[in-house]
Amino acid sequence: MTAQTAQQGDLVTVIGLEVHVQLETDTKIFCGCSTEPSDEPNDNVCPVCLGLPGALPVLNEGAVEAAVKIGKAIDADIPEETRFHRKNYYYPDLPKNFQITQYDEPICQDGTLEIAVEGERRTVAIERAHLEEDPGSLQHVGGGGGIDSAEYTLVDYNRAGTPLMEIVTAPDFRSPSEVRAFLAELEEVLEYLGVFDAERDGSLRIDANLSIIPEAEIDGDDTDEIGMDALEAANRTEVKNISSHKGAEKALAYEETRQKNAIQRGRAVEQETRHWDESRGITVSMRSKEEEKDYRYFEEADLPPLRVSGWKDEIAIPELPAARRERFQAEYGLSEEAASKLTSTKQVADFYEDVAGEFDPDLAATWVADNLLGELNYRDIEITEIEGRLEEIKRLVELVADDEITAKNARETVLRSMLDDGRMPDEVVKEDGLGKTGEDEVEQAVVEAIDENPDAVGDYENGDDGAINFLVGQVMQKTGGSADPGDVNQLLRRELEG
Amino acid sequence: MSDDAVSPEEVRHVADLARVDLDDDEVDRFTEQFADILEYFETLDEVPEVDRETDLTNVMRPDEERPSLESEAALGNAPETEDGYFKGPNVS
Ligand SMILES: [Zn+2]
Numbered sequence: 001m002t003a004q005t006a007q008q009g010d011l012v013t014v015i016g017l018e019v020h021v022q023l024e025t026d027t028k029i030f031c032g033c034s035t036e037p038s039d040e041p042n043d044n045v046c047p048v049c050l051g052l053p054g055a056l057p058v059l060n061e062g063a064v065e066a067a068v069k070i071g072k073a074i075d076a077d078i079p080e081e082t083r084f085h086r087k088n089y090y091y092p093d094l095p096k097n098f099q100i101t102q103y104d105e106p107i108c109q110d111g112t113l114e115i116a117v118e119g120e121r122r123t124v125a126i127e128r129a130h131l132e133e134d135p136g137s138l139q140h141v142g143g144g145g146g147i148d149s150a151e152y153t154l155v156d157y158n159r160a161g162t163p164l165m166e167i168v169t170a171p172d173f174r175s176p177s178e179v180r181a182f183l184a185e186l187e188e189v190l191e192y193l194g195v196f197d198a199e200r201d202g203s204l205r206i207d208a209n210l211s212i213i214p215e216a217e218i219d220g221d222d223t224d225e226i227g228m229d230a231l232e233a234a235n236r237t238e239v240k241n242i243s244s245h246k247g248a249e250k251a252l253a254y255e256e257t258r259q260k261n262a263i264q265r266g267r268a269v270e271q272e273t274r275h276w277d278e279s280r281g282i283t284v285s286m287r288s289k290e291e292e293k294d295y296r297y298f299e300e301a302d303l304p305p306l307r308v309s310g311w312k313d314e315i316a317i318p319e320l321p322a323a324r325r326e327r328f329q330a331e332y333g334l335s336e337e338a339a340s341k342l343t344s345t346k347q348v349a350d351f352y353e354d355v356a357g358e359f360d361p362d363l364a365a366t367w368v369a370d371n372l373l374g375e376l377n378y379r380d381i382e383i384t385e386i387e388g389r390l391e392e393i394k395r396l397v398e399l400v401a402d403d404e405i406t407a408k409n410a411r412e413t414v415l416r417s418m419l420d421d422g423r424m425p426d427e428v429v430k431e432d433g434l435g436k437t438g439e440d441e442v443e444q445a446v447v448e449a450i451d452e453n454p455d456a457v458g459d460y461e462n463g464d465d466g467a468i469n470f471l472v473g474q475v476m477q478k479t480g481g482s483a484d485p486g487d488v489n490q491l492l493r494r495e496l497e498g
Numbered sequence: 499m500s501d502d503a504v505s506p507e508e509v510r511h512v513a514d515l516a517r518v519d520l521d522d523d524e525v526d527r528f529t530e531q532f533a534d535i536l537e538y539f540e541t542l543d544e545v546p547e548v549d550r551e552t553d554l555t556n557v558m559r560p561d562e563e564r565p566s567l568e569s570e571a572a573l574g575n576a577p578e579t580e581d582g583y584f585k586g587p588n589v590s
Contacts, residue, residue, distance in 0.1 A: 025561050032564025041582040045572050046564070052575075062561030081555075090516045092586050140588070148590050154583035287590070294515055304554035 010215035011263065013256050014231060015179055015208055016171035017248075019186065020164050021196050022134070022203040023066040028161035029133050030057030030100065030303075035163075037201065041156035049161035051095030056302050063163040066195040067107045067131050068311045070165055073189050073320055074126050076111030078309045084131075084300040089290055092155050093135035101166075103297040106130035107306070114322055115185045117178050124182055125170035136160035159202070171209065171231060176252035179208065183245035188321045192346045199382070206248050211236035212259045212269070235271040239283055242276050251276040255283050324349055332361035341369040347383045348373065351390055358394070359401045367397045371411050375419055392418060396425040409434045433480030445478040446491045460496060468492055503533040517589065 028035055031048035038044055047055035071078045085103035108129035115122050137159050142151030167186070173179050187204065190196035197203055217230035239255050242248045254276075259269050274283040319327070321343045328339040328349075342352045342365065356364040372393060376383060386393075396414055399405045405414070414428045429435050449471050450457055459467035468489060475488045509528045513520045520528065566572075569582055578585040 027561050027563050032559070032562065033566045034563050040569065042569060042572050042584070043582075044566050046566050050567075050572060058557065058559045060561050061558040064558065092584075092589055138589075139583070143588075148588075150588045153586045153589055154580060155586060156583055289515055294511075304557050307555045 011212050011260060012215045012217075013174055013176075013210065013212055014171045014234075015173035015176070015210045015252060017167075017169045017173070017179065017182070017209075018207040019167040019169075019183070020205040020207075021167065021186075021190060022200060023063050023163040023165055023195050024197050024200075025060055025062040025066065025163055027060055027062070029060050029063045029131065029163035030161055033161065038158050041154075041158060043158055045157045045160070049095070050157055051097075057100060057300075059303060059306070060163060063131060064107070064306065064308060065311070065315060066163070066193075067129070067165055068308060068315050069193045069195055069317050070129060070167075070190070071108040071111065072312055072315070072317050073193055074108065074111030074113050074129070074167075076108035076126065076129065078108060078312050079105065080309050081105065081305050081307050082107045083305040084303045085297045086300050088296045089294070091135070092153055093138050093160070095136065095157060095160060099133060099135065100300055100303070101132035102130035107308070113182065113185060113189070115178070115181045117181045122172075122178065124172045127168045127170055129165055129167040132164050132166055134159050134162040134164050171211075176249045176256060179252055180245045180249040183248055185321070187245065188344065192318055192320055194318075194346075202243070204243060204245075206242040208239045208242065208248065208252055208255075209236050210239060210252055210255050210259065212256070212263060235269045237269070237271070237283075238273045239276055240273060240286070241278075243278070247276065247278060250281065251283060254281065258283065318346065321349075328352075332356055332365070334361070334365055338365050338369050341373065345383065347387070351383065351393075354390075355394055355397055359397055363401060364397065367393075367400070371415060375415055379419060381419070386419075389418070392425055399425060399429065404436055405429055405434050406436065433482065435480075436482060442475065442479060442483045442488060443491065445475045445483070446488065446495055448478060449474040449492070450495060457496065503536055504529055508532075 023029075025035060027033060028044075028049055031046050033044040033046050033049055036044070048057055068078060070076075082102065082105045084100050086098040087101050087103070088098045090097050106128040109127070111126035111129065113124050113126060115124060136155055136157040139154040139156075140147050140150035141154055143149035169182070173182065183204075183206070187196070187198050191198060211231065211234040213230045213234045237255060237259070239251055242251050255274065262269050270285075273286045273288045275286040276283050324343045325336070325339045328334050328342060329336060334342065341348075343349045348368065352364060352368045355368060373383075376386070383390075393415075396410055396418070399414075400407055400410045413432060413434060414425050417423050417428045417432075418425060453471060453474060456467045456470045460471070471492050472485055472488050475492070476483060476485060506525050506529050509525050509532060510520065513525075513528075573579045573582070573584065576584050
């Protein structure tokens with residue numbers, strides 16, 4: 001077997017990512033316009049984000065704080081000094097004909113994020129993360145709506161100037177599923193930090209570089225070390241327009257297969273930019289006029305340099321999902337699976353700790369991870385949407401913990417009715433007669449039944465044993481059917497004969 | 499003016515990036531003009547070097563909303579608009 005055929009047989013996929021995340025600030029990165037989506041186009045715009053002559057950008061402190069939080073979370077260096085640059089290109093979504101971004105002095109450098117892929121821990125290197133502004137949005141109108149065939153373009157600058165963080169990873173991924181795991185973990189971390197909202201339209205955008213290289217180029221077991229020559233030699237495609245972690249897995253699986261097919265048929269893979277067409281589930285070649293040098297990056301003289309490395313000590317970040325998962329296992333004795341579910345969002349984890357602090361941690365885990373999340377998931381509701389009702393859910397757990405209601409009734413009747421009809425737990429228990437009846441209450445009902453039914457009592461005393469059944473029925477009615485008929489029978493007999 | 503300051507190819511490339519169509523005459527004319535403009539920058543070499551007055555750093559504003567422009571004002575300078583949008587030619 002020649003070296004060449006061996007190489008062709010053993011191909012490895014190498015993927016690197018550029019992830020753009022929208023930072024959750026109230027205002028844009030360089031002006032005081034709101035970042036809230038508007039129904040009207042060009043509603044949240046001003047001379048700065050419209051790029052009118054003479055307007056000067058002033059940096060939003062909130063965006064810098066968010067960037068520092070991200071830097072801390074990915075354990076990145078925040079250099080002593082960092083600055084902004086202009087990236088020049090002409091496109092109508094860019095009112096100034098340049099985008100303010102950070103070129104060779106980004107605010108975060110050399111970070112890492114740990115992920116679990118199929119139970120195995122992997123560390124992904126993050127080369128850099130920098131602040132930049134979002135362009136506006138374009139609508140291509142007429143001629144079928146395609147970019148090339150459109151008759152004209154409508155431009156809305158509401159998005160222009162929205163703060164973004166671009167997070168650039170090393171080419172550390174070996175499969176689309178690893179990419180998906182990374183993006184899911186990254187989203188979780190960003191949401192824990194409170195700097196990102198996954199529900200917001202367009203809040204996550206991913207460009208991915210994918211190339212296929214011979215496995216022989218990877219050094220031994222350490223899959224992080226790829227011969228850089230091999231990576232340079234292999235043509236890569238940049239896949240753009242990916243907007244979710246699920247979309248990323250699909251887009252990259254498609255692209256991986258497309259490149260492998262080309263190589264197996266002896267065709268060259270073009271070095272190009274490709275556009276992920278979500279609705280068709282394919283990537284398509286996309287013309288790109290600019291090469292790196294055409295962007296003519298230069299310093300943004302309107303923005304003085306930033307010196308914020310000290311902020312790392314001043315700004316606190318919450319416990320992150322990975323650390324919290326481990327602590328939940330150690331502190332509450334949870335399984336890894338339960339701990340993962342319970343730390344999936346900060347709100348879920350906070351609620352679990354709230355419940356576990358008052359009741360049995362296992363009971364709390366069942367209630368939050370299985371019952372509550374299960375029912376919410378079934379209804380496609382996020383925990384954040386019922387934040388105001390978490391005290392009621394806690395009350396329901398208390399009813400179970402105090403043995404006032406069966407776990408089955410609590411889950412199948414009370415919880416569902418709370419979610420579907422907006423009822424309160426005690427109200428459902430009372431109105432639907434779900435309370436477990438206490439002994440005192442049964443005894444009370446027995447006494448009452450005897451007092452109220454002298455005829456039946458007389459029949460029983462005269463030897464009509466069947467009369468006891470009538471009295472049992474009366475007691476059952478009084479206790480809403482929650483007493484045990486056998487117990488009631490015995491109690492009645494004891495009372496009548498005693 | 500040095501002849502190799504700007505080449506016609508560079509002018510075509512820049513025009514292409516700017517999505518501007520130039521015919522051959524215009525390319526010639528802009529080649530000359532680009533060279534002239536670049537020459538003006540040489541004048542800057544005669545300006546004496548001065549230090550910046552202060553080393554500004556960390557100029558920031560709080561994350562607080564300020565009023566935006568009224569839609570009419572925002573679109574006021576646009577040659578063409580439609581339903582509150584800026585309207586322009588097809589781009590690819
Ligand atoms: Zn603005």
